[in-house]
Amino acid sequence: MSHPSQTQFRRADRLASQKVSEILAIGARASALAEQGHRVIVLGAGEPDFPTPPHVIEAAHRAALDGQTTYTPLAGTAEMKAAIIEKFRRENGLNFAPDQVIATAGAKQVIFNAFMATLNPGDEVVIPAPYWTTYSAMVDICGGVPVTVACTASNGFRITPEQLDAAITPRTRWLMLNSPSNPTGAAYGREELLAILDVLKRHPDIWLLSDEIYEHIVYDGFRAESPAGLCPDIRQRTLIVNGVSKAYAMTGWRIGYGAGPAALIAAMTVVQSQSTSNPCSIAQAAAVAALTGPQDILAERRACFQTRRDFVVSSLNKIPGLSCRTPEGAFYTFASCEAILGASTPEGAVLRTDRDFCSWVLETAHVAVVPGAAFGVSPYFRVSYATAQAELDAAMARLAKACDMLEWPT
Structure with missing residues (x-):
């Protein structure tokens, strides 16, 4: 047979x-x-x-009982966007408009949306190493070329201005910074960031992706600085990546958010419209409670x-x-x-x-x-x-x- x-x-x-x-x-x-x-x-x-904090869970419960179980606006509810905007104003001294922020299904999706929206085949992304493994994988999948730069323990696993300058080519589209970092816990102080931004000033076509998901988990009086707040010129080509997963113990809720120039956010929203659509409505309500509720x-x-x-x-x-x-x-x-x-x-x-x-x-x-x-x-x-x-x-x-x-x- x-x-x-x-x-x-x-x-x-x-x-x-x-x-x-x-x-x-x-x-x-x-x-x-x-x-x-x-x-x-x-x-x-x-x-x-x-x-997850109890008041966050209660907010999700109320949202479900109130019928907030339908599609939401693609880039996040009005309440979610308002909470993101207020967070940046309160904690980072940065002002954003609603069309400059996006809510996503986890911080990872912010990065994926950005790369999918901006990378053409062969475009390069400079990634200081050690790096979170997904960074290079997403660049590859989106058609780009990850350019990893090995950073030494003697410099706190941080990229130096000289290393960055040497890694830049005519194909460089993005620099990725993660501070504090996964996997090392290393973080860039103000002066170290300013030195990196000075390099980027000489290369106006290169954008900065600043992953700040661990900004609240810092020690010994260290202050996590957002590069977008240090240089107005660089802010015009910076995407800030953040979320509620780490600080508020909400990994399973899958809510991240990004903030950057309106044109970039609009392109990322197009990508999101053809992939996941809006993030979970109930999880957004929970994230609003996390960002606007007690912070102690x-x-x-x-x-x-x-x-x-x-x-x-x-x-x-x-x-x-x-x-x-x-x-x-x-x-x-x-x-x-x-x-x-x-x-x-x-x-x-x-x-x-x-x-x-x-x-x-x-x-x-x-x-x-x-x-x-x-x-x-x-x-x-x-x-x-x-x-x-x-x-x-x-x-x-x-x-x-x-x-x-x-x-x-x-």
């Missing part, structure tokens, strides 16, 4: 170099180990362990994150072979494991890369961390301390014990 031949699935060329995030793959392996009965501590997720929770949670940061940095620096700078913000550390490479495990395997190290730690100590290679710079690993202190205590103890098991070459 003959069978009809099966048609082979063919992926689009734009996905040739793309795959599921390495962070998700590590999470899947951690889940598999947990199903086998191991108690795995996952320090890989960029998600606060705090609950931000300081409370920031203090908790700082306590965790100090503990994790101190613990990592006490482990022979590891070293970790103190980040200015976010809820990540980016530690070096360079001194450990070349060591052998009790099983005789040699750890040659940061991926080897992270894989061995997961399999042996059942602690999930993410190798720096996933973020474009090795040999490092990222620890997310957005988890309970008890989990961090146990994870650092396991990590120290695992490293103590290694044998060093003589």
